[in-house]
Amino acid sequence: MATKNSTQSEQIDGVLIIGGGYAGLHATAAVRQAGVPVTVVDRTGQHDHVTRLAAVAGGTGTVEDASSPLRSFVESVRVGTVTKIQDGSVTFTDGRTLQAQAVIVTAGSSPSSPEIEGIKYANALRSAEDALKLRLLIEGADSLVIIGGGATGVQLAGAVAVAQPAVSVQLVEGSAKLLGALPAELGAGAQRILEGRKVKVSLGASVEKITESGVVVDGTLLEGLVVWAGGSEALGDQFGLPTAENGRILLDPTLRVTGLKRTFAAGDTALHRSSDGKVLPMSAQVAVRAGAAAGHNAVRLLKGETLEPVDLRQLGWVLDLGGRRGLAQVGPVNLSHAGLDLIPPLLHEAIDLMGLLETGGITALRFASSSAKSLIPFRLPEWSFGQTATRFS
Numbered sequence: 001m002a003t004k005n006s007t008q009s010e011q012i013d014g015v016l017i018i019g020g021g022y023a024g025l026h027a028t029a030a031v032r033q034a035g036v037p038v039t040v041v042d043r044t045g046q047h048d049h050v051t052r053l054a055a056v057a058g059g060t061g062t063v064e065d066a067s068s069p070l071r072s073f074v075e076s077v078r079v080g081t082v083t084k085i086q087d088g089s090v091t092f093t094d095g096r097t098l099q100a101q102a103v104i105v106t107a108g109s110s111p112s113s114p115e116i117e118g119i120k121y122a123n124a125l126r127s128a129e130d131a132l133k134l135r136l137l138i139e140g141a142d143s144l145v146i147i148g149g150g151a152t153g154v155q156l157a158g159a160v161a162v163a164q165p166a167v168s169v170q171l172v173e174g175s176a177k178l179l180g181a182l183p184a185e186l187g188a189g190a191q192r193i194l195e196g197r198k199v200k201v202s203l204g205a206s207v208e209k210i211t212e213s214g215v216v217v218d219g220t221l222l223e224g225l226v227v228w229a230g231g232s233e234a235l236g237d238q239f240g241l242p243t244a245e246n247g248r249i250l251l252d253p254t255l256r257v258t259g260l261k262r263t264f265a266a267g268d269t270a271l272h273r274s275s276d277g278k279v280l281p282m283s284a285q286v287a288v289r290a291g292a293a294a295g296h297n298a299v300r301l302l303k304g305e306t307l308e309p310v311d312l313r314q315l316g317w318v319l320d321l322g323g324r325r326g327l328a329q330v331g332p333v334n335l336s337h338a339g340l341d342l343i344p345p346l347l348h349e350a351i352d353l354m355g356l357l358e359t360g361g362i363t364a365l366r367f368a369s370s371s372a373k374s375l376i377p378f379r380l381p382e383w384s385f386g387q388t389a390t391r392f393s
């Protein structure tokens with residue numbers, strides 16, 4: 001049972017998870033399956049379906065696809081923003097603290113803030129709120145300039161080109177290919193699909209500054225609404241935790257935060273490495289597996305068992321470019337050629353549905369994307385742990 005004292009410090013039973021994203025919900029499922037009490041703290045109280053946000057912002061998805069109430073996935077939810085984390089204890093913006101036998105930090109990442117003049121004029125796409133705002137802005141725009149040809153930029157360009165054909169779209173990328181972190185075939189496949197939709201792709205382009213009316217690239221002003229999709233950074237150092245470059249929290253092989261005993265971290269916020277020492281990218285797939293593994297080890301800690309080293313790797317990528325076209329790398333297999341590009345959007349839906357089932361059971365399927373829902377041949381039951389979460393700070 002939770003206990004409070006006069007200094008606004010509260011001790012809760014079991015495991016406390018900071019962040020209700022992919023890593024947080026999979027950590028929650030692992031802890032719950034072991035019969036251990038679990039509480040999720042999130043600054044919004046919503047689970048954002050981040051891999052669907054490009055579709056929502058671009059217009060191929062519906063606004064309902066953007067996020068779902070965390071209370072439909074987790075019984076005990078606190079809404080509040082955590083500012084500081086010590087071993088087994090977290091502090092909120094109003095100074096109150098929560099303590100638990102184990103804490104898992106899954107606070108995700110934010111758009112990076114590069115030193116480009118006028119970056120304040122660029123719009124970001126990292127949360128459901130960003131996606132809904134961007135959707136309205138794009139609907140009112142004649143042209144759109146997206147900076148960054150990674151997963152976010154490519155998926156957004158694809159969705160806008162399908163749903164808003166009157167909006168002219170330019171995708172500006174500094175390196176020589178799209179999807180630089182993925183095999184070259186996928187970058188070429190993305191370029192083929194986007195150029196087939198009249199998206200203007202500029203590779204090797206150097207952004208000089210951003211203004212209220214557009215982006216100056218190699219001396220030329222590209223007019224339009226600007227979106228920054230040039231990368232993400234974690235904010236682990238803001239919590240007072242040890243971090244590497246890019247703000248990602250340093251971990252031991254069991255996903256425990258370096259130097260701490262009762263605090264784990266997983267997902268974008270953490271620096272995950274494969275067994276050969278390579279830094280893993282920030283991806284939903286890594287977040288899901290790391291979240292579940294951190295949940296299992298938190299349970300072992302509570303039971304006094306030995307923690308297990310976690311073997312993580314990036315198994316692949318599945319990107320949906322809208323219009324029933326996409327790209328995928330599944331292990332050694334690349335799906336990027338015309339004809340095969342019909343398969344990745346179906347894989348994307350299947351992975352999304354599996355994630356909902358694993359974290360919220362069959363009732364969570366009602367939060368499937370609008371396109372996936374149209375494929376489910378039965379009426380989904382309505383059920384929730386309650387309508388509102390406790391607002392903590």
Ligand SMILES: Cc1cc2nc3c(=O)[nH]c(=O)nc-3n(C[C@H](O)[C@H](O)[C@H](O)COP(=O)(O)OP(=O)(O)OC[C@H]3O[C@@H](n4cnc5c(N)ncnc54)[C@H](O)[C@@H]3O)c2cc1C
Binds near residue numbers: 155
């Ligand atoms: C537009 C877009 C498209 C993408 N597409 C793909 C894709 O197709 N495939 C893929 O593998 N990856 C994709 N990614 C990357 C992927 O979505 C992320 O790697 C993934 O969301 C990370 O999950 P997470 O649980 O670590 O963080 P998140 O999903 O971001 O969840 C973090 C949670 O923590 C909460 N939080 C943050 N700070 C605090 C705080 N201080 N206090 C309390 N709560 C807090 C947030 O509200 C949020 O709910 C995409 C990313 C974007 C932005």
